[in-house]
Amino acid sequence: MKQFSIGEVARYGGVGVETIRFYEREGLIAEPPRKESGYRQYTQETVVRLRFIQRAKDLGFSLREIKELLSLRIEPLTDCADIQERAEAKVRDIEGKIQTLQRMKKALANLVASCPGRVPASDCPILDALEGSGAHETPISAIGQRTAKKRPNDRSSMKSTTASRRAGKGANHVPTLPR
Amino acid sequence: MKQFSIGEVARYGGVGVETIRFYEREGLIAEPPRKESGYRQYTQETVVRLRFIQRAKDLGFSLREIKELLSLRIEPLTDCADIQERAEAKVRDIEGKIQTLQRMKKALANLVASCPGRVPASDCPILDALEGSGAHETPISAIGQRTAKKRPNDRSSMKSTTASRRAGKGANHVPTLPR
DNA sequence: CTTGACTCCGTAGTGTACTACGGAGTTTAC
DNA sequence: GTAAACTCCGTAGTACACTACGGAGTCAAG
Numbered sequence: 001m002k003q004f005s006i007g008e009v010a011r012y013g014g015v016g017v018e019t020i021r022f023y024e025r026e027g028l029i030a031e032p033p034r035k036e037s038g039y040r041q042y043t044q045e046t047v048v049r050l051r052f053i054q055r056a057k058d059l060g061f062s063l064r065e066i067k068e069l070l071s072l073r074i075e076p077l078t079d080c081a082d083i084q085e086r087a088e089a090k091v092r093d094i095e096g097k098i099q100t101l102q103r104m105k106k107a108l109a110n111l112v113a114s115c116p117g118r119v120p121a122s123d124c125p126i127l128d129a130l131e132g133s134g135a136h137e138t139p140i141s142a143i144g145q146r147t148a149k150k151r152p153n154d155r156s157s158m159k160s161t162t163a164s165r166r167a168g169k170g171a172n173h174v175p176t177l178p179r
Numbered sequence: 180m181k182q183f184s185i186g187e188v189a190r191y192g193g194v195g196v197e198t199i200r201f202y203e204r205e206g207l208i209a210e211p212p213r214k215e216s217g218y219r220q221y222t223q224e225t226v227v228r229l230r231f232i233q234r235a236k237d238l239g240f241s242l243r244e245i246k247e248l249l250s251l252r253i254e255p256l257t258d259c260a261d262i263q264e265r266a267e268a269k270v271r272d273i274e275g276k277i278q279t280l281q282r283m284k285k286a287l288a289n290l291v292a293s294c295p296g297r298v299p300a301s302d303c304p305i306l307d308a309l310e311g312s313g314a315h316e317t318p319i320s321a322i323g324q325r326t327a328k329k330r331p332n333d334r335s336s337m338k339s340t341t342a343s344r345r346a347g348k349g350a351n352h353v354p355t356l357p358r
Numbered sequence: 359c360t361t362g363a364c365t366c367c368g369t370a371g372t373g374t375a376c377t378a379c380g381g382a383g384t385t386t387a388c
Numbered sequence: 389g390t391a392a393a394c395t396c397c398g399t400a401g402t403a404c405a406c407t408a409c410g411g412a413g414t415c416a417a418g
Contacts, residue, residue, distance in 0.1 A: 002357075007364065014353035017365085018407055026405095037414055038366055047356060048310060054353075055309045058322045060283045063405070073306055080303035084294040087287050087305055094284045098277055104239045105273045108266050115263040124259035126266055127252055130231050130238075143237045174193035174233075177226060178181075184385095186394065196395085197377050205375095216384055218395055242375070 004042040013050025020050075028053060028067055060094055103143045183221040192229025207232060207246055239273055282322045
């Protein structure tokens with residue numbers, strides 16, 4: 001059985017040497033046996049696995065998700081419906097991102113179209129819109145990707161009352177300046 | 180002239196207190212004068228500026244880009260064409276992202292559709308495709324967002340020969356396993 | 359033998375955009 | 389007065405996915 005060094009496996013797997021060690025630390029690939037020198041000795045299976053990882057990344061899966069897929073791959077009770085469900089969830093995720101990007105693009109394109117070009121910046125409708133001033137109110141604030149960041153952090157659990165109060169007002173509610 | 184504390188300006192600007200200090204460190208907002216206590220004293224202008232930042236973020240601009248827009252806003256020689264050009268560039272950037280996401284979605288949707296559902300994972304066409312095996316070759320590898328990461332790092336300049344050698348082979352070229 | 363490429367390790371760093379902390383001082387409402 | 393909320397600061401940490409380093413040992417080709 002042909003043995004591969006880490007450099008070889010990196011080359012055939014389409015990643016860097018450092019990345020291999022990183023994936024090992026993250027549990028995406030197994031630590032292989034070593035030579036007396038301490039050099040890692042891989043088989044072709046690791047190359048296959050690395051290519052799986054790259055392809056899954058290309059489809060938008062995160063390393064955590066890929067790790068789960070890899071586990072399911074060898075789980076005896078798994079059937080294809082489970083994998084399918086994850087792929088469907090990823091499709092929905094991607095669709096959401098596309099929607100957000102489409103909204104951004106549309107708003108930006110409108111701003112570009114409203115711009116007469118050769119006027120001073122002080123009269124620029126794009127800047128006016130960003131400033132929230134100008135003749136028409138462009139609803140920029142409902143466009144962006146400002147979703148709550150998931151922070152699975154022990155320390156945040158003690159501050160959850162603050163988060164609850166904010167959430168109750170709608171995620172993007174900004175108070176009006178007092179006059 | 181009404182003065183605002185950092186908490187007030189955060190509330191009206193739609194960001195957190197920590198974020199304000201972060202923006203100050205990054206140069207997105209100016210450090211304001213202080214009270215004797217050391218407390219920051221803001222004006223309404225900072226609220227306006229924070230809202231500008233949020234709206235620009237909603238449109239997909241990075242903080243660095245927003246900083247530049249904010250500079251252009253007060254630059255006497257700027258005309259609107261300059262702002263327009265940046266907005267157009269962002270539209271193109273977003274279009275590229277949408278394209279990539281569409282390709283991902285299509286590939287995933289095809290995989291989902293090819294899945295019979297209730298078969299063992301060992302016969303799953305999704306996993307087969309990710310593994311690069313199976314009856315038909317799905318071109319996953321041309322889909323993803325694997326662009327070269329810009330790493331403006333002094334230290335990388337000494338290793339540029341390695342990068343050059345890799346680039347010359349096409350960004351996604353992976354050697355074939357020897358048989 | 360020599361030299362250059364490669365390998366090892368654990369830490370630190372990159373980029374992006376925040377967020378939290380600890381301990382101390384200040385402000386505000388009851 | 390008291391207590392809670394607020395402010396300060398600089399550092400460290402989050403998430404994500406890598407990437408580089410330094411110094412020492414190993415390997416392979418000339």
